[in-house]
Amino acid sequence: MVRKNAINKYKLPVPKDLLQRIDRTSSPAHLGKLRNAIDFIVDNETPVLAADDGIIIFVNDSSNIGGANPVYWGHTNFIVIMHSNGEYSRYDHLSYNSSKVKVGQHVIAGEEIAKVGMTGYTYLPHLHFQVFVVIGINMWTDFKTLKV
Numbered sequence: 833m834v835r836k837n838a839i840n841k842y843k844l845p846v847p848k849d850l851l852q853r854i855d856r857t858s859s860p861a862h863l864g865k866l867r868n869a870i871d872f873i874v875d876n877e878t879p880v881l882a883a884d885d886g887i888i889i890f891v892n893d894s895s896n897i898g899g900a901n902p903v904y905w906g907h908t909n910f911i912v913i914m915h916s917n918g919e920y921s922r923y924d925h926l927s928y929n930s931s932k933v934k935v936g937q938h939v940i941a942g943e944e945i946a947k948v949g950m951t952g953y954t955y956l957p958h959l960h961f962q963v964f965v966v967i968g969i970n971m972w973t974d975f976k977t978l979k980v
């Protein structure tokens with residue numbers, strides 16, 4: 833039994849039977865502070881699951897554009913969950929208008945929060961997942977990803 837909220841222990845953020853493969857290294861975006869991000873290769877509209885209990889602190893699902901071009905970099909839909917162990921999990925490339933949650937909402941591990949879609953800079957349908965801690969005053973820039 834894994835202790836609840838143990839550091840670096842998270843559940844799969846997509847249903848196991850729908851997961852095609854895990855890719856930790858091939859994305860050109862996984863450099864520097866994103867080096868511990870993980871891509872879960874799945875079909876579009878696959879449910880995205882909360883990787884642990886927590887509070888939703890950010891939701892954007894208003895983008896409906898994306899593709900294999902860096903011009904789409906800022907157009908990813910994503911959700912961030914804050915966990916009680918001080919870590920955050922982030923879920924990127926969500927389908928337009930697919931969020932099931934709102935900021936401030938409590939979620940439990942395994943709960944569906946959205947669906948996968950081709951938004952932002954992405955070559956193929958996948959969920960970009962990262963766990964991070966904030967190391968400065970700006971959580972969007974001052975963070976580092978953790979190995980999970």
Ligand SMILES: [Zn+2]
Nearest residue numbers: 859870871960
């Ligand atoms: Zn990625």
